[in-house]
Amino acid sequence: MSLQKNIEExxxxxxxxxxxGGDAAIEKQISMGKLTARERILALLDENSFTEFDLFVEHExxxxxxxxxxxxxxxxxxxIGTINGNPVCIYAQDFTxxxxxxxxxxxxxxxxxxxxxxxMKVPCIGINDSGGARIQEGIGALAGYGEIFYRNTMASGVIxxxxxxxxxxxxxxxxSPALTxxxxxxxxxxxxxxxxxxxxxxxxGEKISQEELGGARVHAETTGNAHFFAKSEMECFEQIKxxxxxxxxxxxxxxxxxxxxxPVFNKHIEEIIPSDPKQPYDVRDIIRAVVDDSNxxxxxxxxxxxxxxxxxxxxxxxxxxxxxxxxxxxxxxxxDSADKAARFIRYCDSFNIPIVTLEDMPGYLPGxxxxxxxxxxxxxxxLYAYSEATVPKITIILRKAYxxxxxxxxxxxxxxxxxxxxxxxxxxxxxPEGAANIIFAREIKEAEDQAAMRELKVKEYTRKFANxxxxxxxxxxxxxxxxxxxxxxxxxxxxxxxxxEDYRPVKKHGIPPF
Ligand code: HXC
Numbered sequence: 001m002s003l004q005k006n007i008e009e010x011x012x013x014x015x016x017x018x019x020x021g022g023d024a025a026i027e028k029q030i031s032m033g034k035l036t037a038r039e040r041i042l043a044l045l046d047e048n049s050f051t052e053f054d055l056f057v058e059h060e061x062x063x064x065x066x067x068x069x070x071x072x073x074x075x076x077x078x079x080i081g082t083i084n085g086n087p088v089c090i091y092a093q094d095f096t097x098x099x100x101x102x103x104x105x106x107x108x109x110x111x112x113x114x115x116x117x118x119x120m121k122v123p124c125i126g127i128n129d130s131g132g133a134r135i136q137e138g139i140g141a142l143a144g145y146g147e148i149f150y151r152n153t154m155a156s157g158v159i160x161x162x163x164x165x166x167x168x169x170x171x172x173x174x175x176s177p178a179l180t181x182x183x184x185x186x187x188x189x190x191x192x193x194x195x196x197x198x199x200x201x202x203x204x205g206e207k208i209s210q211e212e213l214g215g216a217r218v219h220a221e222t223t224g225n226a227h228f229f230a231k232s233e234m235e236c237f238e239q240i241k242x243x244x245x246x247x248x249x250x251x252x253x254x255x256x257x258x259x260x261x262x263p264v265f266n267k268h269i270e271e272i273i274p275s276d277p278k279q280p281y282d283v284r285d286i287i288r289a290v291v292d293d294s295n296x297x298x299x300x301x302x303x304x305x306x307x308x309x310x311x312x313x314x315x316x317x318x319x320x321x322x323x324x325x326x327x328x329x330x331x332x333x334x335x336d337s338a339d340k341a342a343r344f345i346r347y348c349d350s351f352n353i354p355i356v357t358l359e360d361m362p363g364y365l366p367g368x369x370x371x372x373x374x375x376x377x378x379x380x381x382x383l384y385a386y387s388e389a390t391v392p393k394i395t396i397i398l399r400k401a402y403x404x405x406x407x408x409x410x411x412x413x414x415x416x417x418x419x420x421x422x423x424x425x426x427x428x429x430x431x432p433e434g435a436a437n438i439i440f441a442r443e444i445k446e447a448e449d450q451a452a453m454r455e456l457k458v459k460e461y462t463r464k465f466a467n468x469x470x471x472x473x474x475x476x477x478x479x480x481x482x483x484x485x486x487x488x489x490x491x492x493x494x495x496x497x498x499x500x501e502d503y504r505p506v507k508k509h510g511i512p513p514f
């Protein structure tokens with residue numbers, strides 16, 4: 001046979017295998033408003049950059065009629081390509097092939113590409129669209145999941161790992177995304193749950209739809225499992241490209257520097273922060289006012305809105321921003337916002353991304369609900385994450401920094417490299433009203449006009465403690481600055497910190513309050 005004939009035969013074999021589960025299954029996929037696995041990969045990667053691996057891998061299961069089943073690619077497409085010109089490893093489960101269910105060979109294709117990503121030190125992206133463990137394969141499928149989880153853990157903090165949920169992600173399948181860094185969901189398409197509605201109905205007698213149980217909004221708003229929510233698959237792919245543009249390829253690199261487009265900086269931060277400390281404002285307006293080109297890429301925008309996290313650039317370099325959100329629950333720390341912030345701080349630290357903290361918050365959220373939900377355990381994660389991080393850490397206190405919140409939000413005492421405060425800052429053990437009510441309780445009680453006395457004492461406390469100058473006099477903050485100085489100070493301190501080295505005691509690993 002001539003080489004030309006071989007080539008033609010290869011093309012025919014490829015064409016058949018690339019059809020996945022065939023026309024009817026593809027029709028069904030499209031009717032559900034979904035792209036096919038192959039279309040997804042091609043839409044996400046740079047044009048003509050995809051090289052597929054293991055198209056001809058076959059399953060070896062012989063039970064339950066599987067000996068007669070041909071499963072092209074064993075239900076998953078794997079390979080390498082580029083995004084924004086940078087290499088990535090990728091896999092996409094093909095729901096048209098036996099519901100994208102995961103058998104041993106399917107799993108081994110995934111672990112092979114994960115091993116490749118870890119060895120080549122490039123990001124790994126997994127597109128999930130699967131009915132979970134392939135029931136006919138039993139233990140083989142379970143083994144496969146375990147091998148994926150192990151690799152997710154080994155790669156954690158070494159290469160960026162991204163999970164995209166574009167269909168069902170049921171049963172044990174949910175744990176690979178949960179072990180990765182960022183989870184993307186799409187409205188009406190993503191469904192994530194450990195036990196599906198049918199099991200819930202038969203065991204608990206409760207009826208619930210897949211959407212209500214674990215749809216995209218549930219995970220973006222309520223559980224916090226998802227980091228990015230999109231209205232369409234194409235929007236989701238744009239979000240992934242943007243995210244990757246802020247990240248290094250691995251933990252030995254820094255993210256690529258990008259030129260500032262608009263060097264003219266003329267934002268009036270003093271007009272954003274109200275003079276009345278009880279008035280809320282949107283801290284994202286402050287963030288946009290100090291970062292390059294006002295571009296802020298927010299993470300977990302819909303979850304635990306009392307804290308805002310995300311990536312931006314300052315003078316071209318990626319920074320992670322952690323900011324209390326006075327617009328939502330006055331920006332308090334509670335169980336969810338503590339989890340959200342702590343995980344992000346650890347992410348930035350793993351990938352050499354300096355952390356900028358903007359603080360305006362009255363402390364931890366009080367109440368039985370929070371205490372019983374474990375605010376001590378969850379809140380401790382923030383202390384741990386900031387203390388542990390060795391990347392440059394800069395804090396600017398915008399307004400309130402009360403009590404435990406003052407300590408937790410990257411205070412000098414937890415190892416901040418630079419701490420600045422605006423003149424509007426109030427650094428105190430608690431809010432002036434609460435403090436005056438306690439320490440001047442007798443004077444207020446004995447006064448003829450209790451309200452007037454309370455007001456007087458609140459003013460006295462405010463004058464004495466609710467300002468940045470007591471902390472400044474002790475060296476806990478480095479400078480009281482004007483709002484117009486914020487951006488230049490960030491640029492300056494980040495450039496001074498470029499070669500920062502900070503050491504920790506040698507240990508296998510710490511025991512964070514997981
Ligand atoms: C084998 C499966 C499958 C599975 C789907 N299919 N899931 N085959 N193992 N897990 C097959 C179907 O039989 C069907 O084959 C085809 O894929 C398409 O599935 P449909 O049911 O027709 O699709 P749809 O109506 O869209 O429903 C999708 C679904 C449903 C909600 C995901 O298929 C479903 O509930 N699947 C089972 C989910 C589940 O319980 N998984 C196991 C979890 S246990 P045909 O031939 O008809 O086209 C688990 C433990 C792992 O994951 C623990 C690891 C730690």
